[in-house]
Structures are given as structure tokens and as C-alpha cells.
Amino acid sequence: MKIKEAANQLHTTPRTIRFYEEKGLIQPEKGENEYRYYNETHLWRLQAILALREIGMSTSQIKEALENGNEIETYLNVQRSALYEQWLQMKDMITTVDDMLEKQKEHNLAAEDLFKLSKQLKELKQIRNDWEDKWNFDNQAHDYDENIKTTGYRFNVHEHYHEALVKVESFISPMPDEIGVDIGTGTGNLASLFLEKDVEMIGVDQSEEMLKVCKEKHPEIDVRHGHFLALPLMDGQADFIVTSYALHHIPDTQKLLALKEMDRVIGKNGRIAIADLMFEDEYDRNAKLAKYEEDENHEALEAIHDEYYADRSLLLNWLKDNGYQVECVSFNPILYIVFAEKI
Ligand SMILES: C[S@@+](CC[C@H](N)C(=O)[O-])C[C@H]1O[C@@H](n2cnc3c(N)ncnc32)[C@H](O)[C@@H]1O
Known part of the structure; x- marks a missing residue:
């Protein structure tokens, strides 16, 4: 099928597919008049690329992962852990905003509280990011x-x-x-x-x-x-x-x-x-x-x-x-x- 049809089927745009081609993630067959043709395997690969982009993997990470089938599980595992980390950070932020709102409701929210609460949040983020494996x-x-x-x-x-x-x-x-x-x-x-x-x-x-x-x-x-x-x-x-x-x-x-x-x-x-x-x-x-x-x-x-x-x-x-x-x-x-x- 041609690029437009492939894009429709995958709910994306021909431009996005061309971008992945430029990045070397997909190589469609080229027919007469330089038209690109996509078979079932290309569609499957494109679907995987779109899904991996959706969870935040970079194009170079995707390329490496697709080249080495076994690595996909490792990448997904690392990606999942990064997403959990972001989710927990969001939860901390929501808790901080809730605390600020609670104080504001009681007309008790002073500038120094704002500072204190945001400082706590920053410290928490730092503690999470600070740990390193010095024992290898x-x-x-x-x-x-x-x-x-x-x-x-x-x-x-x-x-x-x-x-x-x-x-x-x-x-x-x-x-x-x-x-x-x-x-x-x-x-x-x-x-x-x-x-x-x-x-x-x-x-x-x-x-x-x-x-x-x-x-x-x-x-x-x-x-x-x-x-x-x-x-x-x-x-x-x-x-x-x-x-x-x-x-x-x-x-x-x-x-x-x-x-x-x-x-x-x-x-x-x-x-x-x-x-x-x-x-x-x-x-x-x-x-x-x-x-x-x-x-x-x-x-x-x-x-x-x-x-x-x-x-x-x-x-x-x-x-x-x-x-x-x-x-x-x-x-x-x-x-x-x-x-x-x-x-
Ligand atoms: C000494 S080994 C113990 C392994 C195993 N629990 C046992 O009893 O044999 C320490 C393990 O803890 C892991 N580890 C160290 N710090 C960690 C951390 N902050 N989060 C998750 N794992 C950690 C290391 O990667 C390593 O696999």
C-alpha cells in the first residue's frame, strides 16, 4: 500500500512516516515514480515505532531496540521505571498543591509557606535523582x-x-x-x-x-x-x-x-x-x-x-x-x- 493508505490505517500522517524513514527506522520499497510501498511487515514495524514513541522513547533508542529484538524487553523495562518515577513526581506535586490550597482555604497561606512547600518538593525530587550505584x-x-x-x-x-x-x-x-x-x-x-x-x-x-x-x-x-x-x-x-x-x-x-x-x-x-x-x-x-x-x-x-x-x-x-x-x-x-x- 502507498504512504497515505498506511498513514490512515495507523492513524498517523505521511509526514510522520517520512520522518521515521529519514531517521533510518523504516525502509519501504520504492516502486516506479519513486512511490513508497508498505507491506504487512512495514506496518507492523511502524506500529511498534509509534507505540514506543508514545511511551517516550527517542528515535535512536527505538532504532537500537528494533535492531536487537532481545533488547526491546530491557528498553521497555527501563522505560516503565522512568514513567513510574515521573508519575510519583506528579503525585508529589499534586500533594504539594493540595497542601497549598488547604492552607489558602484557611487564609493561612503565606509567601514563606509557598517557598517552604516548593522547597520540600525540590528536595524530594533531588533525593530520588541523587542515588548512584557506586558499587557497580x-x-x-x-x-x-x-x-x-x-x-x-x-x-x-x-x-x-x-x-x-x-x-x-x-x-x-x-x-x-x-x-x-x-x-x-x-x-x-x-x-x-x-x-x-x-x-x-x-x-x-x-x-x-x-x-x-x-x-x-x-x-x-x-x-x-x-x-x-x-x-x-x-x-x-x-x-x-x-x-x-x-x-x-x-x-x-x-x-x-x-x-x-x-x-x-x-x-x-x-x-x-x-x-x-x-x-x-x-x-x-x-x-x-x-x-x-x-x-x-x-x-x-x-x-x-x-x-x-x-x-x-x-x-x-x-x-x-x-x-x-x-x-x-x-x-x-x-x-x-x-x-x-x-x-
Ligand atoms: C548485595 S545485593 C543483594 C541481592 C539479594 N537481595 C540477596 O540477598 O542476595 C544488593 C542488590 O541491591 C540492588 N540495589 C542496591 N541499591 C538499590 C536501590 N537503590 N534500588 C534498587 N536496587 C538496589 C543492587 O543492584 C543489588 O542487586
């Missing part, structure tokens, strides 16, 4: 499962690793057909424990390579690109959230936002279980650091300074203040599980 988890993905088995010389963060993951599963005690989310799923070691219980598991991670390894090991896990502060899930979409050895990669201020984000995603009687490296509180942190200093345990000190082991009391306070019943167990002086159930 993409590089670690293929050796991760082997590496966690090796014991550290004087400070083994993976001591009791497997027991902790099993305990997380037993705290959650999942019911068949529930939807669970594992944040920072890595190679899927925790998420996979739930598959035997007929749970639908979603594994979220910021590292594409980790997600690839996870998918190869456990094709049943729905892997999603995303991060603690912008989960690629709708409000109330999950029954429970678990996470292991991941939360200590974000600073404490971000951890509270991460809890808020988990709270958004779980339903009314939702459960959260966090297995991670943490201190009981600031006092415990200082005491343990002093002891490692005294013992000249540089391995421990370096590991602790390189990451963000939680102040557990901050997590517990947030959870209690937000309607959760909380329980904790510890496996060793730095590995804890925090289990929280919304009541």
Missing part, C-alpha cells in the same frame, strides 16, 4: 552467587545469609496467589524461596545485569527495573514486600522514604520483611565501631564506612508511627530482620 552491581552480577559463599577474613557480612533469607520467608508466611515484591532482588535468591509457595513474585532491581541473571535462574520471577524510592508498581498492588542485603545501599534519610514507598505499594494488611546489616541505634553503632577500632579490624571498618548500615531505631519508629506492628530478630551483631505487619 552490573559488574558483580555474574559472580555474585559465588562471591557470597566466600568467607570474609575478619568480617563476614554473609555469615547466616541463607538462614536469614529462610527466616524472611517464614515471617511473611505467604498464601498461594499472593503478590510479593523483592526489592534489590539481585540474582533472585530471596524471591525464589517464595515460588514454591505459589506466590507471584516481582523482583525489582536497579541493575539490569542482576535482573538478567535473575531471569535466567528463575524465569517465573517477573523482573522489573526500578529502585527503592520509585517502585514500578501501582498503589496497593502487592500483598507483601521483602528485601535482603539491599537497603544498606541507601542513606538513612532515603531509607525512611523507601519505607513510605513500600507502604504505598502494599495493601491494607500488607507485610514488610527486611533482612539487612544494621545497628540498633546510634549508641550501638558508636560502641561497635569503637570495638572494631580497638581490635584493629580494618576489614570491618572499611566495609561499614563504604555502605549505609541502618540505624534500626529509625526504621522501627517510622513503622510504628505509621500503623505497623513490628518484630525483630538478630542473627549476629550486625544482621537483623525487621518484620512489620500493617494493623
